Each structure stands twice: as C-alpha cells, then as structure tokens.
Amino acid sequence: MSITSDLIRGHTETIILAQLVFKDSYGYEINKRVQEKTEGQYELKEATLYSAFRRLEQAGYILSYWGDETTGARRRYYTITPLGKMTYENNKKDWQQAKELIDKLI
C-alpha cells in the first residue's frame, strides 16, 4: 500500500460524499474515480469502501437503491441526502482547519 494510506485514514467518508455530491454513483465507479483523480496514487480498499457505505447509510448521509441494469453485474447506487450534504460541507471546513493545524505542528 502507498505511503499515504495512514494519512488519509479518517477521510474515507468525506471522499465518498464528495463523489456523490456531483451525481449518484456506486462503489466500483467511486473507487475508479478516486484512482483517476489521484493518477493511481490512491485507491479505496473494497472492505473499507463498503463498510463506509454502511456507516454513511446508517447515519442518514446517503440512501441506496439497486440499478436497473439489464446486462452485466448489478449495481447498488447511492444518493447523498440533505443531511449528507451538510455533513460534507462541514467536513470540508474541518479539513481546511485541520490542514492549518497540522502545518503549524509538523
């Protein structure tokens, strides 16, 4: 695993929410998008990804529904809720703050 994995620990949920702000999506696609955006420098582990989905849904930040694919593997799509959007915005602010703190400290 890449050197950065420890440092991104704790951002998984925000990363997922960020993808869902643009459009509904599903696990596999979200992970592919993360890999594209980081040019392969980072990827979500499947176990991490799916356990995060459970937490996010439990918390009311996302909702899920099965896609109506007539071919290929089935997809479970996720939508972000208004509460999820608020949480995402808050998390982004927290990140800006945390970045400054860490920069002061290291």
Added chain:
Amino acid sequence: MSITSDLIRGHTETIILAQLVFKDSYGYEINKRVQEKTEGQYELKEATLYSAFRRLEQAGYILSYWGDETTGARRRYYTITPLGKMTYENNKKDWQQAKELIDKLI
C-alpha cells in the same frame, strides 16, 4: 474533544518528532507546546502521547533518559535519533503529498 481530532489521527508521531528536532523535551512540555502552537485548538491526550513515545522508542526514532531535577516532579526526556530525523523528514514529505491528494478528492 475538538472536531479535528479524527483528522489529525495518524500525525501524532510526526508532531512529537517535530518538537524533538528543535531540542530534547518531555511529554508534558511537548503537549503544552502543541497547545500553544495551536492556540488551544488541539492537544494530545496523555494516553495517546505516552503510547506514541513507546512506539517511537521501540522503532528507534527516539531515545529517553531521566532528567536530573532536584525539585518538582521527575521528567523523562526524549532525544530524536538520526533515524528519527530521517523519518520525520519523510513524514513531512508524505504529508505534503497527502494534502494534495485529499484536496483533489474532497
């Protein structure tokens, strides 16, 4: 606890090493320094701090010795080793990289 605690998770060791690069220090002082630098926005929990010291010493990044205080509570001082300095420099680079990745993703 402050909102940022989850996001700083994983930086504890680097924060400690950063303090020891300047000068030898001890737990209580390091924590006070962290609080000063962040204007009270962040503090290391004692259990977190002392378990980090154990890990860092185990890994050969720091060495410890008892201070020779003739008054007040005894202090266990820590010194950063050359290996610890290298690790600190690497961690700083990793942080710069992680910051960019996270900014891309959220």
Added chain:
DNA sequence: AATATATACATTGACAGGCGAGGTATATAA
C-alpha cells in the same frame, strides 16, 4: 492544617476504522 491546582509520568481496557483474505455472480476477450 487542609484543600486545590499545576506539574509530571504511566497503565488498562474499550472502541472504531482500515483492510487482507475470502466469497459470489455476470459478461467479454483470448
């Protein structure tokens, strides 16, 4: 004299998130 506060270190045990390993199923390309 008694109490509170600051300094200083340390351990225990619970909890939460990350993830390796394993499993299921469909579709296409070699």
Added chain:
DNA sequence: TTATATACCTCGCCTGTCAATGTATATATT
C-alpha cells in the same frame, strides 16, 4: 476454457486513540 473486468459483500485481525484511573512532588489558597 481460461482469464480479465465488472460489481458486490462479510469476517476477523490489527492498530491508534482515549476515558478512566493511579502515583508523586510542589505551590497557592482557604
């Protein structure tokens, strides 16, 4: 027929954080 890509899911371990608790010294307050 085999491999690869797509797509989802669970179990159980590992690791870092931290609340709670305990010890000891020195000073300030009541």
